[in-house]
Amino acid sequence: MVALTAAQRARDAIGALTRSVADFPTTGVIFRDLTPVLADAEGFAAVVEALSEGFEVDAVAGIDARGFLLGGAIAHRLGVGVVAVRKTGKLPPPVLACTYDLEYGTATLEIPASALDLDGARVLIIDDVLATGGTIAATASLLAQAGAAVAGTAVVLELDGLGGRAAVESALPEGAAIRALVTG
Secondary structure, three states: OOOOOHHHHHHHHHHHEEEEOOOOOOOOOEEOOOOOHHHHHHHHHHHHHHHHHOOOEEEEEEOOHHHHHHHHHHHHOOOOEEEEEEEOOOOOOOOOEEEEEOOEEEEEEEEOOOOOOOHHHHHHEEEEOOOOOOOHHHHHHHHHHHHEEEEEEEEEOOOOOOOHHHHHHHHHHHHHHHHEEEOO
């Protein structure tokens, strides 16, 4: 019997444990709830391993809130620090901020403006879902403002048909990786 790779184990867990919630957070949106995947020890371990593979970076940026869970674990696995990319109003000033569009509204993300030295650091952006790409593009903008070089982004699930990959491709530097464990 052939052993499954981390990516295959992660895809199996995602397929078995992800639940779809209709009309959340607004009517017409189908929310993909990955919390059961993250709560499953084997599924979580496989996702973290698969998202970490092949990246050599100086830091990991985890996006509020599920990206914190994944980002911290991936940073630990890679032996680097984690940058918490926060929703507006959660960090003391001064901050760098970027407002962007969601599929159901707008939001603002922030990182510390002076408390972190990211100048020249290669950073991997981590989030749970790639939908319209606005969250990851905003994070890439914040990291660039801080002087970091985005090495790539990795997500658990990429949603088809929302234009997210194209938005992220245009926001990342040429050659930066875009990894999604599952697309659907």
